[in-house]
Every structure is written in structure tokens, then in C-alpha cells.
Amino acid sequence: MEQDTSVEEQFAHTGRVGDRLRAAREKAGFDLEQVAAETRIPIRHLQSIEAGQFGALPSRTYAVGFSRTYARTVGLDEREIIDQVRAELAEGDLDPRTSPARFEPGDPARVPGRGLAWFAVLAGIILVAGIYAFYSTYFAPGLGPAPLRDPAEEKPATAAAAPAAAPAAAPTGGPVVFTNEMDGTWVRFYDGTGKTLFEGIMAKGDKFTIPADAANPQIRTGRPYAFTITVGGRAVPKLSEVDEVVSNVPVDAAALIARPVPSPSVSTTLSAPATPAPVATP
Structure with missing residues (x-):
């Protein structure tokens, strides 16, 4: 004490x-x-x-x-x-005005209603039915009803190879626009001399266009992953995908276009070598 x-x-x-x-x-x-x-x-x-x-x-x-x-x-x-x-x-x-209210079991206003209880029962039934359907179709697919048509009678269809989609053209320049995708993101844009172009909290959906006459524009923020960036209307990679503070990062069109683009993963199928034919011995 x-x-x-x-x-x-x-x-x-x-x-x-x-x-x-x-x-x-x-x-x-x-x-x-x-x-x-x-x-x-x-x-x-x-x-x-x-x-x-x-x-x-x-x-x-x-x-x-x-x-x-x-x-x-x-x-x-x-x-x-x-x-x-x-x-x-x-x-x-010790102040009763700031102390949390205690739960009294006998208070009928705090007891869950009958509608909530029926909803819980219905949700449980739906959950059990979903588990049974998943088990019967994934772990035991042969337990279902037999198909109406014999699979042997169906002729295999030859799928035409779809042409590969042409890669999107890379942006060559244009206005640089930052669009915020999260609520309450603090950011500061400034030029090479340290002059502030914009500083403040951006709400979700807010946009900021880098002035065309800004010399060596840069950015500082603690949420680099919250901004989608477009150059001339075309999307470019984000500044970062992790939770970190970035500072003095150039955000002009040339610097953003020169940032590396993650290459798509390519799956390669290896064929098994052919088994040589047995040689007959006299």
C-alpha cells in the first residue's frame, strides 16, 4: 500500500x-x-x-x-x-462512470433471444450437410449414383490449343498517378530540393498526380503497399509489398518504368525417357 x-x-x-x-x-x-x-x-x-x-x-x-x-x-x-x-x-x-458494466445472468435484456438460438441450430445443420457433401464427393466419389451414359461410348474431344495472349505493352511515359487503397495512409511527396508537393493523410480511393514540372519527385510513407501506381494510364509494380517505411524513392515516370517487373512462373513438364527395346540373343 x-x-x-x-x-x-x-x-x-x-x-x-x-x-x-x-x-x-x-x-x-x-x-x-x-x-x-x-x-x-x-x-x-x-x-x-x-x-x-x-x-x-x-x-x-x-x-x-x-x-x-x-x-x-x-x-x-x-x-x-x-x-x-x-x-x-x-x-x-475505481470510477463507476468508467468501469465496464457487469453481466447479470438474471437480466432478460442480456439473454440471447429465441431467434438467435434457432439461427444457431440452422447454421449447425448446414455445416454438417456441407461436411457430408464434401466427404462424399472428394474422399468417396464412387458412392454417388451411376452415370446415365457409359463413359466408354463417349469419344475423347480434341481440345484446340488456345493462342497465347500477347503481353501487355510496357508504359513509355505520361502522368504518374498514385491511388490509395487503404484508410488513413500518411504520405509525403516532395521534389529533389526538399519542397513538399503534398503531405497528409489520404483516405481510401484518394488519388495524387505527380506534377509534370516537378524535378526529381520522391516519396516517403509507411505503407508503400497501399498505393497502386499508373504511368500514362498503365499499371506499374508497387513500391513494396511488405510493411516498411520507404523514403527518398524517385517516383517520376522514368524511374517507375525502370523498376523490375516480377516474371510469371513457368511450369515445365519433364517427359520420362523411352525404355529401350530388348535385344534378342541367338
Whole structure:
């Protein structure tokens, strides 16, 4: 008990977790968009942490984990921040306005309805029927009814070889358009001198066209896989397919066209060598 009192007094002198994280962020010169891009934490959760509203987060585990990552990004002591977050969460548990509602078995408003029970039974029947159909057709195909026609009477049809599709022509130039496919993607476009062409959070479906007069345009983002890229209306490979932060990557038409294109996999069938005919001995 005395140890908890000393910890609370220590945190009272240093301020709340949200105030300390906000002060460290402003001292480092970061805004919420940059912290969200570096930590992969949504901005609304960062705002809740700075406001001390841990109840707005999905769970206590998220509150501790997000606060630890936030502290690491702005240069604070992770262990000290974690201890203070747990202390503030314990204080919130004593407040009946922020405590979660308890489930009372006798409350008829919380008991599942009859319609939900019938739906569960119907779903179980459909699942069993699907498993039986899969077993009977995949593992035991001979148990089904006999075919109406004799397979021996059917003549094998000769399939004509379909002509190979001509490969799509590679783009030669034109406007470069970035289309975002995910919600809340932070990105910054700038030219070779460091001048910002665009910086901010793009929603799903937002597009940005690289200005034609931009000299050596480049990109920085934590979601390179979220953008589809077209040059002159033709798609080119993404900047990356993995979760990583890319920076100083040229995004002009010539650089994007020169990026390697993954080659399609080609399956090769090896024929068995012919067995030599036996030689007759006199």
C-alpha cells in the first residue's frame, strides 16, 4: 500500500501520461500524423492517449502497448511510462462512470433471444450437410449414383490449343498517378530540393498526380503497399509489398518504368525417357 502511494506521488510530480507524451512529441518537433506513420497507431488512439481517455481504446493491453510504442518514438523511458499507465488505469477502475458494466445472468435484456438460438441450430445443420457433401464427393466419389451414359461410348474431344495472349505493352511515359487503397495512409511527396508537393493523410480511393514540372519527385510513407501506381494510364509494380517505411524513392515516370517487373512462373513438364527395346540373343 505504501509502495502504491509513493508511485502515485511520483507520477503526480511528473504529470499525467498523456501530458508527458504530448510534451515530448512537441519537443521532438513531431505532429500526430508523423507519429501515426512511424508507430502504425491510428491518430484517434493517439489523441485518446494524450487526453488520458484510456477507456476509448479497445482494451487495457492496447493502452499499455500503444503507450510503450509512443514513448519509444518520442524518446521517453518505456518502463516508467508503462508503470504510470497501469497506475492511471487502476485509478480509472475505481470510477463507476468508467468501469465496464457487469453481466447479470438474471437480466432478460442480456439473454440471447429465441431467434438467435434457432439461427444457431440452422447454421449447425448446414455445416454438417456441407461436411457430408464434401466427404462424399472428394474422399468417396464412387458412392454417388451411376452415370446415365457409359463413359466408354463417349469419344475423347480434341481440345484446340488456345493462342497465347500477347503481353501487355510496357508504359513509355505520361502522368504518374498514385491511388490509395487503404484508410488513413500518411504520405509525403516532395521534389529533389526538399519542397513538399503534398503531405497528409489520404483516405481510401484518394488519388495524387505527380506534377509534370516537378524535378526529381520522391516519396516517403509507411505503407508503400497501399498505393497502386499508373504511368500514362498503365499499371506499374508497387513500391513494396511488405510493411516498411520507404523514403527518398524517385517516383517520376522514368524511374517507375525502370523498376523490375516480377516474371510469371513457368511450369515445365519433364517427359520420362523411352525404355529401350530388348535385344534378342541367338
